[in-house]
Amino acid sequence: MLADRLPTRWLVTGSTAVLLGLSALFGGLETAPVQAAPVLAAGDTHVGSELTVTVDQALLIDAFPEQYLTPKAGNRLLVVRAVVENTTTEPRRLSPVEADSVGVTGVPGLSTAKPPLRILVIDDGSDRVVVQPGVPVELAYVWEIDGADLAAGDTITVTLLNRLYISEGELTYGGLYGDPVVAATLDLVLDDVGAGVSE
Amino acid sequence: MLRPGWFRQNRLALLAVLVLLPVTLGIMFAYQWLGYFERFPSRPVDVATGDSIQYGRSEWRIDSTDRFGADSARGQERGLPAGTDLIVVTVRVVPSSTGTDKEHDLCTVRLEETGGEHPTRSWANATGAAVPLTGTGPDLTSCSRELRTPYTFDAQFVVPADTGDWSALTLGASVVTELPEYARFSLD
Amino acid sequence: MTAAVPRWRHAANGLTLVGILAIAAVVLHTAPDRELQQSPITVTGALGERASGRNIAATVQSVTVTESVTAGDGWAGATTGVWVVVELTVEAVVTDQAAVLGTAVLRVGDAGFSASTRPGPATVAAASLATGIPLTGPLMFELPADVAASAAAAHATLELAANSDPRVDSQIVVPLDLTADEPQTSIDVAYPEWGAR
Numbered sequence: 001m002l003a004d005r006l007p008t009r010w011l012v013t014g015s016t017a018v019l020l021g022l023s024a025l026f027g028g029l030e031t032a033p034v035q036a037a038p039v040l041a042a043g044d045t046h047v048g049s050e051l052t053v054t055v056d057q058a059l060l061i062d063a064f065p066e067q068y069l070t071p072k073a074g075n076r077l078l079v080v081r082a083v084v085e086n087t088t089t090e091p092r093r094l095s096p097v098e099a100d101s102v103g104v105t106g107v108p109g110l111s112t113a114k115p116p117l118r119i120l121v122i123d124d125g126s127d128r129v130v131v132q133p134g135v136p137v138e139l140a141y142v143w144e145i146d147g148a149d150l151a152a153g154d155t156i157t158v159t160l161l162n163r164l165y166i167s168e169g170e171l172t173y174g175g176l177y178g179d180p181v182v183a184a185t186l187d188l189v190l191d192d193v194g195a196g197v198s199e
Numbered sequence: 200m201l202r203p204g205w206f207r208q209n210r211l212a213l214l215a216v217l218v219l220l221p222v223t224l225g226i227m228f229a230y231q232w233l234g235y236f237e238r239f240p241s242r243p244v245d246v247a248t249g250d251s252i253q254y255g256r257s258e259w260r261i262d263s264t265d266r267f268g269a270d271s272a273r274g275q276e277r278g279l280p281a282g283t284d285l286i287v288v289t290v291r292v293v294p295s296s297t298g299t300d301k302e303h304d305l306c307t308v309r310l311e312e313t314g315g316e317h318p319t320r321s322w323a324n325a326t327g328a329a330v331p332l333t334g335t336g337p338d339l340t341s342c343s344r345e346l347r348t349p350y351t352f353d354a355q356f357v358v359p360a361d362t363g364d365w366s367a368l369t370l371g372a373s374v375v376t377e378l379p380e381y382a383r384f385s386l387d
Numbered sequence: 388m389t390a391a392v393p394r395w396r397h398a399a400n401g402l403t404l405v406g407i408l409a410i411a412a413v414v415l416h417t418a419p420d421r422e423l424q425q426s427p428i429t430v431t432g433a434l435g436e437r438a439s440g441r442n443i444a445a446t447v448q449s450v451t452v453t454e455s456v457t458a459g460d461g462w463a464g465a466t467t468g469v470w471v472v473v474e475l476t477v478e479a480v481v482t483d484q485a486a487v488l489g490t491a492v493l494r495v496g497d498a499g500f501s502a503s504t505r506p507g508p509a510t511v512a513a514a515s516l517a518t519g520i521p522l523t524g525p526l527m528f529e530l531p532a533d534v535a536a537s538a539a540a541a542h543a544t545l546e547l548a549a550n551s552d553p554r555v556d557s558q559i560v561v562p563l564d565l566t567a568d569e570p571q572t573s574i575d576v577a578y579p580e581w582g583a584r
Contacts, residue, residue, distance in 0.1 A: 321484070
């Protein structure tokens with residue numbers, strides 16, 4: 001039989017050559033280039049995989065006394081205001097366990113993946129945020145920062161994140177999600193509202 | 200199909216099957232059912248009215264049971280909702296003096312209603328339950344960690360007014376270290 | 388015996404094999420998947436009637452669509468959609484241990500809306516329940532205005548369960564018609580209250 005008379009090394013070299021030739025069709029063996037996340041401006045609407053987010057402004061404030069949010073002495077609160085709409089068919093809870101919708105980077109003293117201290121509904125100050133499908137809601141994402149790190153006029157980078165759905169939970173109820181992926185970024189100039197005004 | 204004399208020829212084997220089959224089934228069932236009762240999450244130790252029981256590190260006894268309707272003066276003082284009663288069970292606890300400084304047992308008490316037209320229902324002590332009570336309550340509503348001398352505590356339960364009409368009420372007291380056993384006192 | 392097996396016996400064996408394989412395929416494909424095995428046990432109710440599950444019993448009294456609502460403690464939240472306010476009475480049936488109104492979901496078409504917890508204690512959403520003692524109060528849902536007026540809103544359903552994880556326990560399902568009455572501009576609702584009415 002032909003197979004008996006074919007030396008093994010011819011077979012190995014031959015198949016390697018065929019595989020390399022096939023990989024050339026798909027762009028070779030170099031790593032594929034990763035698309036950089038789009039950069040937006042304040043007020044732009046970004047359609048994510050589950051949420052449509054419009055970031056309005058970022059500001060510094062002393063405290064939210066009515067919500068019992070008072071930072072330690074010397075610290076201030078960094079607030080990012082955004083309008084969030086749920087484009088799925090199930091309610092979406094946004095809780096500060098993980099930064100999976102809006103995050104900040106480039107802030108001295110805050111690690112990149114640090115979740116917000118609180119997420120508040122701007123209308124009534126409620127901190128139980130569940131975004132209903134099709135109902136946009138204006139939210140405040142609050143981080144605690146050292147007062148000396150940032151001031152009015154500084155620029156921070158806000159990241160808009162997508163959750164990656166893995167599967168339905170085996171034992172737990174609800175879906176399982178992987179680490180959030182940065183879908184878009186925008187640079188915002190900070191305002192400072194001092195002690196804030198009661199609306 | 201069975202030729203005559205088949206039973207006679209195989210009588211030993213048939214006898215063995217006749218004996219071994221029920222024995223095997225019996226052993227299997229016994230193993231399963233004993234395991235079921237062993238692992239049952241709760242094992243009540245019943246205590247008749249007026250009796251006392253040594254449970255955990257203390258001796259327990261029901262001193263008295265009171266019941267106030269929502270319309271009564273006491274009921275209105277505590278802010279009972281319409282259609283409910285307040286059942287107050289006074290439990291006497293004699294902690295054993297072990298001589299050590301360790302903290303004594305904490306306990307959880309629940310009221311259970313069995314029989315009657317409803318399925319078995321149970322209620323938590325009012326201090327940890329949903330229905331709020333106003334006014335001044337008793338000093339001690341549950342077991343004390345510090346006391347070493349005999350004391351009483353009043354467990355309060357807000358229950359629907361028809362509780363205990365044609366059913367038996369029992370108080371279940373449990374101490375974490377003694378679980379799955381818990382003391383079940385009959386209330387009259 | 389050394390006689391050859393007749394052909395028809397071979398064919399019969401083959402057919403039996405195919406038949407058994409077909410039955411096995413049907414059994415495998417119709418076996419309940421995890422979703423069906425863990426599905427909640429549905430108890431269907433009706434507006435105004437008491438529906439009772441294992442540890443939850445509820446009576447839905449009314450449903451109103453309104454642009455703004457003021458709760459019993461003065462809370463008045465704004466929404467970019469409309470409020471659907473459901474007045475209901477709910478109680479635990481056998482035990483109050485870990486009994487809360489954990490699931491309160493309004494389904495319109497294929498979208499689900501959870502009862503808002505923004506009003507805090509002024510709504511019965513996520514309220515602790517007591518055995519046999521009814522709690523009467525409002526549930527408030529935020530819906531997009533077009534969904535609340537759509538054709539699917541006439542066949543909306545309200546799902547209630549005594550746990551935020553409704554699997555393998557009773558779930559009360561009440562069909563509601565959100566388009567039955569005219570939408571209101573503003574309504575007041577009472578603070579949740581305990582006790583029989």
